[in-house]
Structures are given as structure tokens and as C-alpha cells.
Amino acid sequence: MRPLIASIRLENLRHNYLLAKQMAGGPTLAVIKANAYGHGALRCAQALADVADGFAVACLEEAVQLREGGVSLPIVLLEGVFEAAELAAVEAHDLWCVVQSPQQLDMVLQANPAKPYTVWLKMDSGMHRAGFFPQDYAAAHCKLMASGKVSKIVKMSHFARADEPQLSATHAQLEAFDSVCRYLPGEESIANSAGILCHERAHRQWNRAGIMLYGASPLPAGFEQGAALKPVMRLTSRVFGVRELAAGEPVGYGASFVAERPTRVGLIACGYADGYPRLASTGSPVAIDGVRSRVIGRVSMDMMTVDLTDLPQAGIGSEVELWGDTVHINEVAAQAGTISYEVLCNVKRAHFQYH
Known part of the structure; x- marks a missing residue:
């Protein structure tokens, strides 16, 4: 699954x-x-x-x-x-x-x-x-x-x-x-x-x-009135592929990301067809086994790639939080030049689990 x-x-x-x-x-x-x-x-x-x-x-x-x-x-x-x-x-x-x-x-x-x-x-x-x-x-x-x-x-x-x-x-x-x-x-x-x-x-x-x-405040960053809100959705995937890139090598469509150093890349099952915003490509935050990292390369329809270089313990099967408790939905929305409302409304193809 x-x-x-x-x-x-x-x-x-x-x-x-x-x-x-x-x-x-x-x-x-x-x-x-x-x-x-x-x-x-x-x-x-x-x-x-x-x-x-x-x-x-x-x-x-x-x-x-x-x-x-x-x-x-x-x-x-x-x-x-x-x-x-x-x-x-x-x-x-x-x-x-x-x-x-x-x-x-x-x-x-x-x-x-x-x-x-x-x-x-x-x-x-x-x-x-x-x-x-x-x-x-x-x-x-x-x-x-x-x-x-x-x-x-x-x-x-x-x-x-x-x-x-x-x-x-x-x-x-x-x-x-x-x-x-x-x-x-x-x-x-x-x-x-x-x-x-x-x-x-x-x-x-x-x-x-x-x-x-x-759990998302509509207010700009710096306003603390919504600080006590708790995120309701936590969207996660897992790493299902890992590869090593040499400095100077690209990853993804359009070669929009080129490694500046030897880079360890994790492939995860999520893309813009699942509602992750395509414009939130290189630099968008993720959390891998609870440690913050970033998206690298262009988000594609079904998959995206994340940076594992500084996470030697991460690999096949590692959990990737796209937003939720460690990565705030507003951060992802800002990276994509949009708002949390749109990002949340677009989620599809995910398995919904209610707790």
C-alpha cells in the first residue's frame, strides 16, 4: 500500500x-x-x-x-x-x-x-x-x-x-x-x-x-494569537529509494537542483497529484524521522526527493513528515507562495486515518 x-x-x-x-x-x-x-x-x-x-x-x-x-x-x-x-x-x-x-x-x-x-x-x-x-x-x-x-x-x-x-x-x-x-x-x-x-x-x-x-493560524508570522492551536492533519510518507549524487549532478525534472556537494537523496511517495504543491520544490521543509530537512529538486506528479545528506541514520522506510507537528503547514504554504487553506483542501490519494 x-x-x-x-x-x-x-x-x-x-x-x-x-x-x-x-x-x-x-x-x-x-x-x-x-x-x-x-x-x-x-x-x-x-x-x-x-x-x-x-x-x-x-x-x-x-x-x-x-x-x-x-x-x-x-x-x-x-x-x-x-x-x-x-x-x-x-x-x-x-x-x-x-x-x-x-x-x-x-x-x-x-x-x-x-x-x-x-x-x-x-x-x-x-x-x-x-x-x-x-x-x-x-x-x-x-x-x-x-x-x-x-x-x-x-x-x-x-x-x-x-x-x-x-x-x-x-x-x-x-x-x-x-x-x-x-x-x-x-x-x-x-x-x-x-x-x-x-x-x-x-x-x-x-x-x-x-x-x-x-490548527493553522490565518495571521502573518509573528502574531502569537494562534499559538495554542494544534495541527489536526499530519501528512506523512516514507522513503522508498536512496541514491548518492556526486557534486555537480542534478536530480529531477528540469535539473532544477544541482548538488553542490556529495548528496544523499531520498525518494518518497508523494507528489502534486496528492496535493503537495508543485511550487514548494527545493527548500520546502520536511521532517525525516523527526529531524528537519528539505525537499530537493522539482516535485513531480507521484514522487518527490528529499535531502538525506546530513541524516546518516535515515534510509529506506524512514518516515517523512510533509506537514504536521514538526513542519507547520504555513511553512509549506509560504514556500509555495500560497496559503494553508489551499494546501489542505488539495490533499487527495492519501490514506486517511482518524484518531
Whole structure:
């Protein structure tokens, strides 16, 4: 069996959720969209079922998977519905639905539900991706309240730059949100992971913990607010080939790495088809039998090569941690010029083991 293992530590997931809720000071949704950021949505939901206040997913398919798996806690559809016919499934599965456009608003207003919906009404407070502009928000809220189609409205928005705490953008978004929402009835939700970690003013009746659930801080290096988070996924493989290169010899496609000294190379079973980022080639950190080393050469589809030169005890069968406890996922993401969210979401072909 190919020795690429994604070990999912569910106790760490629970630890991170409880930490997020403690920091937020109130009810918190566990965001498990995109298959729980690559960790397995149903297994993660089941592990959090006795502690979480609810879950958030992107779309109806993700919510139905959870309901069919026995998850009974509230589930918010963060993208809402894509066509009016989906509202029947929203009602059938007792889902909470985001409304973020005039089209979605009209779908709700024209529906005839047997039981009124719970709607999360989204404001575009400055991200300019989705939601009602502040000047249009109160009117949408009033239409929903007057329609008889809605039993509850949660006022929500989403931060664009909360992971850059030194900037004023988040403060400006909060001002835009509060300038309208303070006059409207209903609970509120605006804090994402970065908002929970470092924007106390954003903590409201509902908070939304995403990437921090999985043990990765969204904040830049040097910010310690996420230091207590524990990595949930540990991705490992094993060395299955070793060779010696003389100084001046290349390894891998394109000869992108040329040995500057006699170099001992380990071949491992993992590549970009497994989700390891191709751009994180020479220099990306790994841990071999617990000792940090590096990737050398270009990451290929199914394999990659690592530097064993200073690790004389390492060889065939040695464990290689690609990220987890010794190598932080943010380090690998930075080497690839991306973010931990993308790297985690891309994991595939690994054998998932839940602990």
C-alpha cells in the first residue's frame, strides 16, 4: 500500500474548536465546507457534535451529506441557494440559509414554506464580493421581516483583510456594518477565524471558526494569537529509494537542483497529484524521522526527493513528515507562495486515518 498517510487527530480538532469558542465568548459555528478543508467533513462534524453550536458549509450538497450522516445540529449554507427549487431541500433538511443577493431575496419572498426559514442576511461591508450594500441592507431586512416567510434573521458580513491586523480595513468594515445593523433586530455574525483571534470588537452572538479549527493560524508570522492551536492533519510518507549524487549532478525534472556537494537523496511517495504543491520544490521543509530537512529538486506528479545528506541514520522506510507537528503547514504554504487553506483542501490519494 502506498505509504502516504493523512493522520487526522480529532482531539486536536475539538481542542481548537473549544479554544475558538472561548476566545469568541459565545456561540460559534464550525466551518466545515470543502470537505472540512480537506479533513473529512462528516468525520469532523461527528467529532464536534457534542461541543459545537452548529456548522457552516458552502452549499446544499455539503449540507445534505451531513444530514444523511446523522448530523442534527444547525447548518448554515454560506452561499445560499442557486435556484428557487433548492429551497424545498433547505426546508426538508432544516437548514439555515444565507441570502446575499436580490435574486436570492426574491426566491425567499416568492416561496411558500410550510415552516418559516431562518435566514442569514449578508451585508457587503467592504469586501465587495457578495452581499447587500449598506444603503440597501435595511430594505432587504424589512422585506424579509414583513414577508411571513422568515422566523429569524441573523445579520452577517465577512471580512476581507482581518488577517492583516495592522490595517484599518477591518475597523472600517465594522463601522459600515454597525452603522446599519445596530438599528435592526436580530443576532449578528461577522468574525471569521482572524476576527476571533485578533478583533475582539467583531465577536458577536454568532462567530465562524474556519481555518483555526484545523490548527493553522490565518495571521502573518509573528502574531502569537494562534499559538495554542494544534495541527489536526499530519501528512506523512516514507522513503522508498536512496541514491548518492556526486557534486555537480542534478536530480529531477528540469535539473532544477544541482548538488553542490556529495548528496544523499531520498525518494518518497508523494507528489502534486496528492496535493503537495508543485511550487514548494527545493527548500520546502520536511521532517525525516523527526529531524528537519528539505525537499530537493522539482516535485513531480507521484514522487518527490528529499535531502538525506546530513541524516546518516535515515534510509529506506524512514518516515517523512510533509506537514504536521514538526513542519507547520504555513511553512509549506509560504514556500509555495500560497496559503494553508489551499494546501489542505488539495490533499487527495492519501490514506486517511482518524484518531
